[in-house]
Amino acid sequence: MPSFFSNKRLIFLLVSTILMVVVVGLTLDERPQLTWVEQFTRDSIGFFQMVVYKPAQGVANFFANMNEMKQVYSENQKLKAHLQENAKLMAKIKELETENESLRETQELQSSLSDFQLRSAQVISRSPDRWYQQVTIDRGEKHGIEPNMAVMTAEGLIGRVNAVSQFTSTVELISNANRAIHISAVVQGEENIYGVIEGYDAEQEALYFRKIPKDAELEEGQTVITSGWGGVFPRGLFIGEIVEMMPDEYGLTQSALIEPAADLYEFQHVLVVERTFDAGEIPPPPEEETDEEDDGGAEAL
């Protein structure tokens, strides 16, 4: 065996280690704008991924369907029962919507925090090492995708766009534990309870919901949606349900664990949400909740 720690090689190893540390350090931060080389690589490889991913998904879906066939009958009965309730709900929603609209007109409000526009996209690949909880979608800058837009499936919020190239973009999932996406969220109940979603517990597969006022009364099973106050996400995207409550480290606020409503592993079609509300005219949050601001500069979406 050649001695691989001869002087020249040792120096080469040291230099490349140092170079690696420098490059890692430079690119560690969030980079919504990629260089053209990266964009080109991602787009051209994205094309091949698109070709391969769809047939593979088709095969997997075929097997999944075979399994589902067995349960179709009982499920059908249940769904029929649900359908009637649904019709009632739809009628009620319609009524509430018109009422809401007329009330808005009297208040002369033009737009609301919950106004958004949807763009559908297909997943074309997923990062194989689970260090990066990241998927690639087949829509990019040319289709109007911008960094930080919310991404959801029919079931609920799954993440946000973190880097955009011309024809593809990458989506960071909410299960990315390390670099927490801070999402301003609200618990739906008799009164609104606000807090911030920070981080993900991989073992319990649940999101941390922190900075909830101490005196707020939470219950398990309450639904949590985005609040729209972060200035990027619209209001009203479904996140999940509370599964566990716990006191905060310092006892000043409360925390809770939220089980995401969306399946973070199995999805093919996603919706990219563009908020159409002009961020300049956000109504200021009520006095009690302003303690979020001294959060070490962390930005809530």
Added chain:
Amino acid sequence: MTRFLFIMTLFILFIIEGTVVQVFAPDRWGLSIVMVPRFIVVILIISSLFLGRFQGLVLGFIFGLMYDVVYGNILGVYAFSMAFIGYFSGVTFRIFQHNIFLILATVIVALFVHELIVYGILTLVNFVVMDFELFLMEKLIPTLVLNVIFALLVSFPLRTILVQMREEEEK
């Protein structure tokens, strides 16, 4: 010609890792273990046994950088780890090439080191927070199992191709 086909195979594996394998990934069926396909790294290790450390270094760097750009955000992590593994698998005795068990042993050791390097770098920069024990049980060992099976499948045909490639170069 063989060389071109070899690079194309690596490229196809690169795409398959992020697409086809992900469709059948264990966590999709609700399991907590993570099997990371490291097919490129396996081929890289075996090929640098035959083609020498310099080729391993260059191939590892190129595919590592591509991996960083396409499947990650931080540049340099995989470029470094794959180049490192490509180089040091090339620094082995020549007898390693003749025995299939020695090839497999090299693959296991090199993959182990590769996973440790990636885990180490990402932990150092605080990008990843995971207990070592959890990492070992849920990620490292399942990954090794998957990739050793892959290595078993490809090692025989790959050896013929690599020997042919070496002969073409020596002409």
